[in-house]
Amino acid sequence: MVKEEWRDLGDVHFLKMMRALSMPLSRWNKQHFEDITERIKRFEEEIKKVDDVVSSGRYDGTMEARRRELVRCCENWYVRQDVHWKQISRSRQANEIDRNTRYFHNIASARRRNNRIKSLVIHGRLVRNQARIKVAIRDFYKRLYHQEDSPSVTFRDGLVKRVEREDAEALKVLPSVEEVKEAVWDCESSKAPGSDEYNMNFIKKC
Structure with a gap:
């Protein structure tokens, strides 16, 4: 499906490809x-x-074959469910094979609760309106x-110092393809670098 969607794009920026x-991925x-x-x-x-x-x-033999196929399909969906919750939980134990969907479900729910900002002091007033x-x-x-x-930018408290011109020019140099690939391949495959939810395994494969 990915190959099909990218075939007609031509030579465009990788972010545009994503x-x-x-x-299409949403529909898929x-x-x-x-x-x-369910x-x-x-x-x-x-x-x-x-x-x-x-x-x-x-x-009879037909019934046995049907049951075997149903069990195989069911097991495949168990694996998909495990992968789904492990990715959402972002648990360090995501590489473990043992099946414990409830555990990863609880971790994911806890992450959502912990990351939610329920209230904030704005201009001295406590605000709970999410918008x-x-x-x-x-x-x-x-x-x-x-x-x-x-x-002539001035920085408060001396937190940022002006860099030398040579260093500044070095910072502008684009990394090579080899450097980018090395950085990507060093990342753990199940992790997603951004909020678009494409994990590193997808990027390495595609």
């Missing part, structure tokens, strides 16, 4: 992976139906990272 996948995910728990439940119900038929004395909090945080970082137009 953005081009946003909608909805089509193939929506509601993993899919597992359906497979388990089908397996139970086959077992009930066998218990009633009706058993106002988002605006205040965005404006704070806009001011923090605003670059002055003037060439």
Whole structure:
């Protein structure tokens, strides 16, 4: 699917290639992976139906093959469910093979709770409105990272010192393809470097 979407893009910036996948991947995910728990439940119900038929004395090779295929499919969805929750939890134990979906589900839920800013003091007043909090945080970082137009920039408290021209020029040099690839391949594959949720394994493969 990725190859198909990228085929007609031509030679474009890598970030544009990633953005081009946003909608197709969303559709693909909805089509193939929506509601993993419900899919597992359906497979388990089908397996139970086959077992009930066998218990009633009706058993043949076709029934055995059907049960084997249902079990194989169900196990595949168990693995997908584990991977899903391990990635969301970002747990250091994500490489472990043992199945403990509830554990990773709890870690992911705890991360969401811990990362949520429920209230913020803005101009001396305690604010709980989420929309106002988002605006205040965005404006704070806009001011923090605003670059002055003037060439003679002054820094408070001496936190940042002026670098020499030679060092400044070195900082502008683009890294080589080999340096970029080495940096990417040194990253752990299950980790996602940004909020777009593309993990390093996807980037290495594609």
